[in-house]
Amino acid sequence: MRVELQAELDALEAGFQEAGEIVLRSIRGVIDALRTQDVELCDEVIAFDDEIDARYLALEKQVEMTLARQTPVASDLRLVLAILHSALHLERVGDQCVTIAKLTKLSSHLDTKRTVVESLVDMGERCAEMVKVSLSAFAARDVQAARGLHQLDELVDNANRQVFHEVLGYVHDAEALEWGMRQITVARCFERIGDNAVDIGEQTAFIVTGEFAEFTDASHDPRPLV
Amino acid sequence: MTQMETQPHIDSSRIAEITRGLDRSEIEGREKVFSVTDLAVSYSGKVALQDVSLDVHRNTITAFIGPSGCGKSTFIRCFNRMNDLIPGAEVEGRVLYHGDDLYARDVDPVEIRRRIGMVFQKPNPFPKSIYDNIAFGPRVLGIKGSMDDRVEQALRQAALWDEVKSRLKDNALGLSGGQQQRLCIARALAVEPDVILMDEPASALDPISTTRIEDLMHDLKRDYTIVIVTHNMQQAARVADMTAFFSVLVDEEGAARRGVLVEYDATTKIFTTPSDKRTEDYVTGRFG
Numbered sequence: 001m002r003v004e005l006q007a008e009l010d011a012l013e014a015g016f017q018e019a020g021e022i023v024l025r026s027i028r029g030v031i032d033a034l035r036t037q038d039v040e041l042c043d044e045v046i047a048f049d050d051e052i053d054a055r056y057l058a059l060e061k062q063v064e065m066t067l068a069r070q071t072p073v074a075s076d077l078r079l080v081l082a083i084l085h086s087a088l089h090l091e092r093v094g095d096q097c098v099t100i101a102k103l104t105k106l107s108s109h110l111d112t113k114r115t116v117v118e119s120l121v122d123m124g125e126r127c128a129e130m131v132k133v134s135l136s137a138f139a140a141r142d143v144q145a146a147r148g149l150h151q152l153d154e155l156v157d158n159a160n161r162q163v164f165h166e167v168l169g170y171v172h173d174a175e176a177l178e179w180g181m182r183q184i185t186v187a188r189c190f191e192r193i194g195d196n197a198v199d200i201g202e203q204t205a206f207i208v209t210g211e212f213a214e215f216t217d218a219s220h221d222p223r224p225l226v
Numbered sequence: 227m228t229q230m231e232t233q234p235h236i237d238s239s240r241i242a243e244i245t246r247g248l249d250r251s252e253i254e255g256r257e258k259v260f261s262v263t264d265l266a267v268s269y270s271g272k273v274a275l276q277d278v279s280l281d282v283h284r285n286t287i288t289a290f291i292g293p294s295g296c297g298k299s300t301f302i303r304c305f306n307r308m309n310d311l312i313p314g315a316e317v318e319g320r321v322l323y324h325g326d327d328l329y330a331r332d333v334d335p336v337e338i339r340r341r342i343g344m345v346f347q348k349p350n351p352f353p354k355s356i357y358d359n360i361a362f363g364p365r366v367l368g369i370k371g372s373m374d375d376r377v378e379q380a381l382r383q384a385a386l387w388d389e390v391k392s393r394l395k396d397n398a399l400g401l402s403g404g405q406q407q408r409l410c411i412a413r414a415l416a417v418e419p420d421v422i423l424m425d426e427p428a429s430a431l432d433p434i435s436t437t438r439i440e441d442l443m444h445d446l447k448r449d450y451t452i453v454i455v456t457h458n459m460q461q462a463a464r465v466a467d468m469t470a471f472f473s474v475l476v477d478e479e480g481a482a483r484r485g486v487l488v489e490y491d492a493t494t495k496i497f498t499t500p501s502d503k504r505t506e507d508y509v510t511g512r513f514g
Contacts, residue, residue, distance in 0.1 A: 002511035071460060073497045073509050210499030 005070045009079060012062050013139075016083045016090075019055040020135040023090045024128060026052060026097040027193065031124035033101060034117065034186070039108050042101040052094035059087040078210060082203040086138065089196040089203075093131060096189040096196075103182045103189075110179040116166055120183060123159045123190040126152060130197035138204045146201035150215040156194035163187040247494035248286070248467045256283040258322075259421060259451045260305060265319035267300050267309060274300050275485040278319070280470060287443055287452045289462035289493065292472035293513065297485020298455045301472070302423050304328075305453060306342040307335045340367060343414030347426035349406035351398035351413075356381075356390050359398045359409055363417040376416055383449075384412035385442050404435025411442065415450075422446065424454040428461065440465050459509055462493065469496040471505045 026048055033041035063084045066072065072080055130152050137145035164187070167180030198215055206212045260282040267275045275297030282288050282305075290298040300309070307328065309315040321328040328338065340363075351359050360377040369376070377394070381387040386408040390401070398409055407427060414422055424443075428436040443452055443465050456462050462469050470490040474483050489496065489505045500506045507513045 005511060073459075073463065074500055074506050076510050077498065 002070070005066075005072060005076065008062075008066045008070060009072070009076060012059065012066065012080065012083050015055070015059050015062060016087055017135060017139060019052070019059060019087060019090050020131065022048075022052055022055055023093050023097075024131055024135075026094055027124065027128045027131060030097045030100045030104075031121055031128065034104055034124065035121045037104065037108055037112060037117075039105050042105045045101040046098050049094050049098045052091060056087050056091035056094075059083065063087075075207065075210075078207045082138075082207045086134075086200045086203045089199045090131075093193050093196050096193050100186050100189045103186050107179045107182040110175055112179065113166075113170075113176065113183075116163060116180065116183050119159055119163050119166070120186055120190065123156055123163075123187060126156050126159070127190050127193040127197070130156070130194050131200075134197040134200035134204075137201060138207075141204060141208050143205045143208050146204040147215060149198045149201040153194045153198050153216075156191055160187045160191040248492060250468075250492040250495065253283050253286055253467055253492065254281070256285060257324075258282070259284050259324060260328075260453075261320075261322040261325075262304075263320045263322075265301070265304060265317070265321065267297070267304060267318075268316050269312065270314035272482070273484045275472075278487045280487065280490045282451065282453060283468070284451050285447055285449075286467040287447050287454060287465050288468045288470065289466035290453070290455045290470050290472060291457075291459055291462050291508075292485070292488075293474060293508070295483055295485065296472035296474050298470075298472050299425055300485065302425055302453055302455045305421070305423055306339050306344055308339075308344065310335055340417050341419050342421040342423060343417065343419040344423040344425065345407070345410050345414055345427050347429050349403060349410050349430070351401070351406050351409050353397065353399055355395045356398050356401070356409065357394040359413055360416045363413060367417055369417065380412040380416040381409075383415050383446065384408045385438060385445070386412055402435070404431050404438060407431060407435070407439060408442065411439075411446075415446075419450065421451045421453065424452065426455055426457060429457060436461070459497075463497045466493045469493040471496065471500075471502075471508060473504050473508070 026045055029041060029045045029048065032038065033045060063080055066080055070076075130149055133145060133149055133152070136142070137149070164184055167177070167184055170176035170180045202212065202215055205215075258281045262281070263279050265275070265278040266273060278297075278301060290301060292298050303309045304317055304321055305323075305328075309317055317329060323338075323342070327333070352362065354362070357377055360380050361373050364373065364376055378387060378391075381390060386405060389405060390396075390409075398406065401409060407430075411422070411427075428439045431439065440461065443454070446452060447467075454462075454466065468490065469492075471488045472485050473488045475486050476483050489500060489502045491501070495501075496505060497509055500509060504513075
């Protein structure tokens with residue numbers, strides 16, 4: 001039994017799950033900021049990204065050290081690689097939260113449309129749920145739950161399309177259109193968070209099966225982007 | 227230094243092999259050098275190894291790994307009938323070499339050992355000059371041609387020529403451990419073998435000498451087929467195209483222990499996604 005390697009793998013995985021919790025806090029923060037159009041909360045989410053980046057860099061360093069010192073193979077190697085990939089996905093989710101917070105600040109002087117904000121909050125909550133499922137499926141090596149993320153992602157994609165079509169209706173109102181176009185980008189950010197959660201799910205399947213395969217192939221998806 | 231000189235040299239014909247390793251179908255597409263079926267080896271009636279079937283393919287490096295007592299050294303000795311020299315050793319099953327039965331009555335074990343050379347764990351040069359160590363085999367076998375050329379070629383192939391060309395008459399025992407091992411490889415090459423068997427060839431060497439032996443193995447497989455037994459799993463991962471994992475089977479009383487072949491596959495598969503849990507446990511260090 002390689003006690004030291006196992007200890008390093010356990011520490012890596014714990015660090016990854018902690019990074020996941022931190023990212024979830026950021027998502028929840030940005031959903032609240034969006035719901036209440038709270039500019040101060042937006043600033044907090046933006047500042048909080050430094051914490052997420054630091055967690056990512058620490059994990060990357062830990063992975064580098066484990067590869068160099070322990071040369072893991074087989075399932076241990078897959079776990080280390082999956083953590084490296086998935087940590088980067090989490091870091092990107094953090095970046096999407098920052099973009100949403102900045103866009104919310106930028107459009108705070110404009111009138112908001114309740115229906116669109118509610119759709120965006122709904123999207124955000126689905127995304128938070130997806131990230132949560134991706135983390136728990138990773139911890140439990142639950143491929144079925146990980147695959148289920150694809151279905152949840154379709155709901156987020158549909159919501160993204162709905163926001164787009166809603167904003168199209170503002171075409172004759174310049175101010176509403178300006179606000180709406182920023183919200184399209186917010187919806188797009190949430191849509192990317194959903195994709196990142198699916199990507200983490202794919203890494204879980206990789207750990208378990210040893211084969212990497214995308215759950216869906218976006219490049220051959222016949223449906224329109226929006 | 228110009229920019230061209232700083233560019234690493236990559237052999238374009240080997241890019242696929244270097245970047246993703248050879249896969250099993252590519253290796254199995256090569257000519258079979260050995261074909262082993264239902265092999266069992268016993269010493270004085272005690273079974274040391276049983277139920278081994280596998281093929282070794284031309285111009286590949288095949289590694290045998292496994293814990294102590296798994297029979298990997300016993301197995302490699304079946305390929306050049308070294309077990310014949312051990313009293314009480316008995317080999318059952320079939321070992322074909324290029325389609326011919328290696329254990330047929332009319333096969334001369336000395337001729338076998340010329341075509342299937344062996345390098346051992348501990349370098350074992352003769353207490354003679356570097357030159358004579360290489361020349362001995364060809365002389366005994368009556369191989370014709372210029373001996374000087376043959377000695378130089380063997381030493382070049384073993385990546386030793388530049389280090390010893392000015393002192394070929396010096397005693398081989400004055401060489402370092404790593405040099406002695408390369409001399410033993412050169413000695414095996416001098417009789418123009420087809421296969422080189424290596425039983426823990428680097429386990430007594432320092433890391434730099436080990437790297438030189440491993441680099442040498444990569445070079446040699448263009449012309450030879452190499453089979454290696456190693457305790458060092460990372461060495462198997464670095465050098466081998468195919469890897470066989472052997473384990474120890476203990477009977478219910480815990481008295482008899484015998485080696486069995488657990489898994490044989492492309493090295494990349496063995497070290498990334500092995501099929502058998504016992505292999506996974508061994509390569510990840512969870513064995514025992």
